[in-house]
Amino acid sequence: MSNYKFPFEKLNVWQRSIELADLIYELTKTFPDDEKFGLVSQLRRASVSISSNLAEGISRRSFKEQAHFTSIAFGSLMEVLSQSILSERKEYISKNDLFKVRELGFELSNKINALRKYQLAQKTKYVEEPRAEYGNELSELEPLVEQLNNLTSEAIDYPIESVEQLNDLTIEPDYFAHPTAIIDPKVQIGQNTKIWHFSHIMSNSVIGETCNIGQNVVVSPDVKLGNNVKVQNNVSIYTGVICEDDVFLGPSMVFTNVINPRSAVNRKNEYLQTIVRKGATIGANATIVCGHNIGKYAFIGAGAVVTKEIPDYALVVGNPAKQIGWMSEHGERLVFDENGMAVCSGSRDRYLLEDGVVVKRDLNN
Structure with missing residues (x-):
């Protein structure tokens, strides 16, 4: 009994899929450590999935179910x-290694397509009538296995015109961009975001959902904007800037990303990060000197020049910016009593000031 082979083990297509998995496991041994949970994991899981689904499929009595797993x-x-092609592009595997994967993959695509076509073509619903007892049902599949091993098919089971038709398809974006706006490749833009006249969204930037990007705005490479960020006209958001959800950037406000710029000195490797935390407001014509983060729900007055870190809920004005008070999440100035408590006049939310830090209090506290 120990030498018994299940029907799926006798399938040529399953045997070849195991060989592909062996090849993938061997090739990924030399991948960089930082790909352990990236391409290594993806490639190994996908290669194992081929043989696993073939094995599960052939054990099903319904031809429809079999075709599903195939x-x-x-x-x-x-x-x-696809992942092997990327691995070769990243120089994790050689061109010869990729050729081996392609060669075996082409053979497998033939065999898998042949198997699927056969299963879909069957007029009967079941391989045989299902039985109440398990018994030796699997052994009765062996004649079918011999038949399946003799199947042949083309690697692609649809006319090449179909691929050309797919290449011609365009997907309507789920955001709005004015015809004069420029959207570079490799940009991620969330649903219901609006991008207005003459704005430029550059490669590798990320813009969240329901954002509003006004006229003549530049979003530089690698910038990240959260959801519901409002950017008013004439704002340039430079590489290194991250804005969390619900941030407001007023008209013509200015970010920087280098402390000591010189036209003749390339300092692209010296960009400093600036994070604008959730709900913060930066007023018109304000300037944020790079490397100084803006706390959540902070309020930067119009024309202020920020040269240091800004606490949560802080209200700052002037050049250089100085803190003159505190603001609520609703955008109202907070007046604290002798116990350090304040109530927002707009939302009636309560806030506590303790040791120079403001926190919003729950209604039950």
């Missing part, structure tokens, strides 16, 4: 091929 196996094969 389709999943085919999809996993495409994942392996």
Whole structure:
């Protein structure tokens, strides 16, 4: 009994898929450590998924179910091929290694497609009538296995015109961009965001949902804007800036990303990060000197020049900016009593000032 082989083990396509998994495991041994949970994990999981789904599929009595698992196996094969191409581009594997994966992958795509076509073409619903007892049902699948091993098919089971049609498809964005706006490649823009006249969104930037990007705005590479960020006209958001959710950037306010710029000196490797925390407001024509973070719900007055870290809820004005009070999340000035408590006149929320730090209090506290 120990030498018994299950029907799926006798399938040529399953055997070849195991060989592909062996190859992938061997190739990924030399990948960089920082890819352990990236390409290494993705490639190994996808390669194992091929044989696993073929095995599960062939054990099902319904041809429809069988075809379902065979389709999943085919999809996993495409994942392996795509990730292997990326691995070669990153120089994790050689061109010869990629050729081995492609060669075996092409053979498997033939076999998997042939198997799927066969399963979908069957007029009967079941391989055989289901039984109440398990018994030796698996052994009765062996004649079918012999038949399946003789199947052949083209690697692609749809006309090439279909691929060309897919390449011609365009997906309507779920955000609005004015025709004069420029959106570079490799940009992530969330749903319901609006980008207005003459604005430029540069590569690798991320803009969240329901943002409003006004006229003549530049969002530089690698900038990250959270959800519901409002950017008014004539603002340039430079590399190194991160704005969390609900941030307001007033008209013509200014970010910087280098402390000591010189036209003749390249300081791209010296960009400093500036984080504007959730709900903060920066007024018109204010300047934020790079490397100084703005606390959540802080309020920077119009024309202020920020040269240091700004606490949560702080109200600052002037050049250089100085703190003159505190603001609520609703945008109202807070007046604290002798116990350090204040109530927002707009929302009726309560705030506590203790040791120079403001926190919003729950209604029950």
